[in-house]
Every structure is written in structure tokens, then in C-alpha cells.
Amino acid sequence: MAAIVRFAPSPTGRIHIGNARTAILNWLMAQKTGGQFVLRYDDTDTARSTQEYAEGIATDMAWLGIRPARVEWQSKRFARYDEVSNRLRAEGRLYPCYETAEELDYRRKRQQSRNLPPIYDRAALKLTGEDRAKLEAQGRKPHWRFRLDGRVVEWNDLIRGPQHIDTRTLSDPVLVREDGSYLYTLPSVIDDIDFGITHVIRGEDHVVNTAVQIEITEALGAGAPAYAHHSLLVGADGKGLSKRLGSLSIASMREGGLEPMAVVSHAALLGTSDNIHPCADYTELVDGFALDKLSRAPARFDEQELLHLNAKLLHHLPWDAVKDRLPADSEAFWLAIRGNIEKLSDAATWRAVVSGKVTPAIDAEDADFIATARGLLPPEPWDATSWKVWTEAVKAATGRKGKPLFMPLRKALTGLEHGPELAQLLPLIGRQTALERLG
Numbered sequence: 001m002a003a004i005v006r007f008a009p010s011p012t013g014r015i016h017i018g019n020a021r022t023a024i025l026n027w028l029m030a031q032k033t034g035g036q037f038v039l040r041y042d043d044t045d046t047a048r049s050t051q052e053y054a055e056g057i058a059t060d061m062a063w064l065g066i067r068p069a070r071v072e073w074q075s076k077r078f079a080r081y082d083e084v085s086n087r088l089r090a091e092g093r094l095y096p097c098y099e100t101a102e103e104l105d106y107r108r109k110r111q112q113s114r115n116l117p118p119i120y121d122r123a124a125l126k127l128t129g130e131d132r133a134k135l136e137a138q139g140r141k142p143h144w145r146f147r148l149d150g151r152v153v154e155w156n157d158l159i160r161g162p163q164h165i166d167t168r169t170l171s172d173p174v175l176v177r178e179d180g181s182y183l184y185t186l187p188s189v190i191d192d193i194d195f196g197i198t199h200v201i202r203g204e205d206h207v208v209n210t211a212v213q214i215e216i217t218e219a220l221g222a223g224a225p226a227y228a229h230h231s232l233l234v235g236a237d238g239k240g241l242s243k244r245l246g247s248l249s250i251a252s253m254r255e256g257g258l259e260p261m262a263v264v265s266h267a268a269l270l271g272t273s274d275n276i277h278p279c280a281d282y283t284e285l286v287d288g289f290a291l292d293k294l295s296r297a298p299a300r301f302d303e304q305e306l307l308h309l310n311a312k313l314l315h316h317l318p319w320d321a322v323k324d325r326l327p328a329d330s331e332a333f334w335l336a337i338r339g340n341i342e343k344l345s346d347a348a349t350w351r352a353v354v355s356g357k358v359t360p361a362i363d364a365e366d367a368d369f370i371a372t373a374r375g376l377l378p379p380e381p382w383d384a385t386s387w388k389v390w391t392e393a394v395k396a397a398t399g400r401k402g403k404p405l406f407m408p409l410r411k412a413l414t415g416l417e418h419g420p421e422l423a424q425l426l427p428l429i430g431r432q433t434a435l436e437r438l439g
């Protein structure tokens, strides 16, 4: 079945790794089934939503390789929401309430002190037309609650399995505020129906909303989509990510030089029964995707692991995949250094080692050895065999082998104790520079 899915961020900030994971799971679902991915901006909160954040989210989506088939804005659909809410009013499913926040708070406290659940008591349902007229004459404006059926709502969650929520344990939700603005709950249902959404894949913080939204969907005469609620990310310390979300934004990952497919692979495989490994494109992730591979347990997100995955991804990337971003370099340079970087920007370190200014590190006890080695440098042209030709000759002349042979050469040529294979670096450094560093 071709799934029509949606990712519904509020453009009140940039998306972070947790939201991106939701987006990626939806994108995988669409790709796997030959379906469609709808990007829906939940911008009913017009005071906090901005065009700039929306553009930022679009940039993040593109960077993650997600291409929405359709983009929708809730702020453009108020007429439709008014039409539907008027229908629910006419049917008595949406009813006006006049309590102030303080009154509601007082009632909740009173219920709690009597060990009663803090559920809205539906006092407003008992108001007569006259009562309402009086309240409105006092200048009170109603907010509107949806009258729940008060039954056990059931669905087979594609990640969590069979779910049962008794809506008698919930307050009738407010769908429309005093000023006529919409809370998220109703517009989301209307959009899911109107856009033909077949699968709602979202975080488990929405599980209770789902019971309410299924009731609203049915009140509107529609069939509910399939639901899948994934667990939320926690940090390596097992705590929620909320405090660090700024630094975990997709924008900061991009600016920090991570590869999009490292972020995608990590987000897609976290909390699944598959090993987390780098995928160079979506193909393998799509092939292996199944919602039932997602665990119900919180998924641990560790930035160090992401960095490690980024390095692993780079280690196998062909030159073609990076050459546009390394315009000054060559394929031979890339193949030499790709195993020694965590981020693409680290290429600069090795570029400097190859062609920049290096301070050779030559220990006093190696000075004669290095001088001998310098005299044995083979003539150019150099290729991948030159290092072996040279070090065989040095070995024969000095009797050194193993680390005492190689380490002083590495330190003299690069100024460092670690790095890419010298067999690959030497031809890049070239004879002239090698002579200077060894002398």
C-alpha cells in the first residue's frame, strides 16, 4: 500500500535530531511503499511561527535528502477549520465553556485534594442559553471543548502494538481558544483527513492525543489512519534531550561539518534491531526499513557515536562523493587521507601536512639515520611503490626495521606520530619537499 505520510513541525524553531528522526522515519515509510511525504507546517500559532524558521526547516529537509511531494501551511487553512468547527458546534460536539484559567485551576486543586482525577467536570454543558447570554454580557468569551465519547479507544499501533485508552480518564480537550485561534489538535485531524494521510508516524508524546484525535476523526465521519508512535530520544546519560536541543539542531550539525547521511543513518537506525552503521545513501535504509524493528524503549543518542559514524562513512566515500567540496585536492589525496578524518573539514589538517609548512620532528639520536635516508630518496617520478623502494634501501643501509625505521621517517616528513599511510602520502609530498623536511 502506498503510504501517504506527513511530518508536521511548528516553525517556531529549528528542528533537532529528535524531530529529524520523526521526519526520516516518515520519509523511509513513503519511500518503502512508493508513497508520498507531505511537509505540513503547523503554524496555527501565528505569533510564534516565522517564515524564517519555515525556510530553515525546508533547508534542513533538503540537506537530509527528504523531498516532500507536497507542502502545506495550516495558517492558510483557517477557513476550512472554521467550516469544520462550525459543523461540530452545530452537532453539539464542540461546546462553549467560560471558565477562566484561575477557576479551572481552583477546581483541579479541589479535585486533587479529594483524591479525584483532575478532569474537567463539564459544568459548561449544563449552562442554559440564558446563562451563556449573561456570561457573554459580562464580556466573557467562550473557549470550545470537544465532548469526548468517554469510551475505550483502541488501535493497533504499528510500533507499540495494541493500545487502549479510556477517554473517560481525560478532560474534554479545548480545541478553540477564547480568541478563536486553534490549538493543534483539530487542525491536525482535519488535515490528516483532507490530505488522505494513511499513516501517522510520530513521537510517543502524542499517544494520548491519538485517542482524542481518533474520536474527533470519527465524529467527522472519517476513518482513522494507522498510527505508529516511536519512543523519544534520550542522551547518553539516559536523560531527556530537551535542555540541549539547541546544540542538537540539524543546522548546527550541518554547520559543524557532519555528513547528512551520517546523521540520517544514525537517526534511522537508532532504537531499531539493526546495527547502527553508515549508509552512503537511502537505498539500504529503505530496503531494511520496517516499523516493527523500532523498539519501545527510549533510544539513546550519543553525539560521540554520531561523530564516529561520520568518520566511518567518510572512510569509504569515493572521491566523486566529495570532490565538489574539496576543489583544491586530488583523488590520490582523498584516498590517502579519508581514513584519518572524522569530518570533511579535517582534510585541511592533512592538506597542510602534504603541502603546507611542516616543522619536522627529528630526535637527536635519529639525526644520522635521517641524513642517510635523505641521501637514499629515489628519483622521481614517484608512485605508491616509492615508499617501499625507499625504505628497503634505508633498511639495508642502516639495519633498522619496524618502528625504529618508520617512526623517525614519519615524524620528519609530517611532524606527527600518526597519520595516513606514508606510502600514499610520500608521492603527494613530492621529492623536493621531502628533501627539505629531511634536511
Ligand code: GLU
Pocket: 007, 008, 009, 010, 042, 184, 188, 201, 202, 206
Ligand atoms: N506539530 C506537532 C508537533 O510537532 C505535530 C504532531 C503530529 O505529528 O501530529 O508535535
